[in-house]
Amino acid sequence: MNLVGVGSVSGGFAALYSILILWSLIWKGFALWKAARNNDKYWYIAILVLNTVGILEIIYIFFFAKKKEQKSILDSDSGDKKYPLN
Numbered sequence: 871m872n873l874v875g876v877g878s879v880s881g882g883f884a885a886l887y888s889i890l891i892l893w894s895l896i897w898k899g900f901a902l903w904k905a906a907r908n909n910d911k912y913w914y915i916a917i918l919v920l921n922t923v924g925i926l927e928i929i930y931i932f933f934f935a936k937k938k939e940q941k942s943i944l945d946s947d948s949g950d951k952k953y954p955l956n
Contacts, residue, residue, distance in 0.1 A: 890923060893923070893924055894921065894923050894924050894927075896924075897924035897927040897928060897931075898917060898918075898924070898927050900927070900931065901913075901917045901926075901927035901928075901930050901931050901935075902914060902917055902918060904930070904931055904935045905917060905930065905935070908935060910934075910935075913930055913934065917930060
């Protein structure tokens with residue numbers, strides 16, 4: 871049984887799904903890299919396991935990862951060699 875327009879709907883869905891997967895993979899990769907660099911084990915696991923279509927990843931990158939980077943810069947300025955900037 872052939873339905874009119876079914877091919878165009880499924881093709882559009884496949885294109886949207888492909889774009890969504892690409893979007894999610896890019897943000898997930900960048901967030902995982904940031905979490906590993908900041909030694910955030912719990913964030914790393916959460917980002918790796920949960921699939922939130924980039925929402926959790928964007929929240930981590932723009933709100934939580936910056937605080938860690940600023941903290942390590944401030945620690946290195948005070949003479950503390952715990953977080954060297956290489």
